[in-house]
Amino acid sequence: MVGGTDIFSFIVGPNFGLTIDIKGWITLLVAVVVGGFVLWTVFRNRGFQRGKHLEVSEVEVAFGNSKITMMPNDTDRQIAYAIWVELSTRKIGLPIDIENDVIEEVYNSWYVFFGVVRDLAKEIPVSKLRQGDTEKLVELVFTVLNDGLRPHLTAWQAKFRRWYRAESDANPNKTPQEIQRDYPEYHALVDDMLLINANLMKYREEMKKILS
Numbered sequence: 001m002v003g004g005t006d007i008f009s010f011i012v013g014p015n016f017g018l019t020i021d022i023k024g025w026i027t028l029l030v031a032v033v034v035g036g037f038v039l040w041t042v043f044r045n046r047g048f049q050r051g052k053h054l055e056v057s058e059v060e061v062a063f064g065n066s067k068i069t070m071m072p073n074d075t076d077r078q079i080a081y082a083i084w085v086e087l088s089t090r091k092i093g094l095p096i097d098i099e100n101d102v103i104e105e106v107y108n109s110w111y112v113f114f115g116v117v118r119d120l121a122k123e124i125p126v127s128k129l130r131q132g133d134t135e136k137l138v139e140l141v142f143t144v145l146n147d148g149l150r151p152h153l154t155a156w157q158a159k160f161r162r163w164y165r166a167e168s169d170a171n172p173n174k175t176p177q178e179i180q181r182d183y184p185e186y187h188a189l190v191d192d193m194l195l196i197n198a199n200l201m202k203y204r205e206e207m208k209k210i211l212s
Contacts, residue, residue: 058070058071059071059072059209059210059212060209061137061140061206061207061209061210062206066140066143066147068133068136068137068139068140070133070136070137070210071133072133072137072210073133073134075124075128075134076133076134076137076210077210077211079120079124079134079137079138079141080137080207080208080210080211081207081211082116082120083117083120083141083204083207084204084207084208084211086113086116086117087113087200087201087203087204087207088204090109090112090113091105091106091109091110092106092109092110092113092197092200093200093201093203093204094201095197095201096193096194096197098190098194099177100177102176102177102180103160103164103180103189103190103193104160104161104164104176104180106193107153107157107160107161110149110153111153113149114145114149114153117141117144117145118145120141121138121141121142124138137210144200144203148196148199148200148203149196152192152193152196155192156189156192156193160183160189163183163184164179164180164183167179167182
């Protein structure tokens with residue numbers, strides 16, 4: 001009795017002895033080696049891609065003299081994204097047009113940003129703050145508020161608003177831009193405001209780095 005395949009055959013003799021005849025065993029061996037190599041290559045490439053996907057780049061973020069180097073995680077990116085959106089959609093992070101923008105509206109934008117960022121920091125779970133880089137990012141955010149915005153707001157906002165309200169009531173026919181240009185310390189206020197505005201636009205780009 002004879003049976004088998006193209007690669008091997010088996011023969012059953014009269015005394016039920018079994019003889020196996022391997023045909024083309026070299027072809028079989030080559031097929032096994034090639035198949036194994038192909039499988040190894042596929043799994044190796046998949047592993048490389050997974051490693052590449054999980055790789056986190058180190059970024060350096062700065063504001064003024066404050067600078068941090070961090071490996072951002074999802075929490076850091078969420079914080080950076082929220083701040084970047086605020087800076088990209090409010091006057092605070094956009095170039096100030098001193099001829100046409102109204103200073104009071106700029107201050108309103110700064111005030112809202114201050115509150116939004118402060119509330120954002122409050123919502124971060126304490127467990128996340130124990131992660132070194134997240135804590136460093138939050139500290140940088142507070143640096144922006146306390147060293148970037150607060151000094152100007154403390155020095156200028158209250159007295160300008162008080163003066164502006166009085167002048168607006170006294171000059172109902174003047175535009176806001178005309179009124180604000182009559183402020184006694186207008187040039188000093190504007191120079192400081194433009195400096196902060198430039199720093200905040202740089203800070204917006206720093207937040208964008210974390211999202212990359």
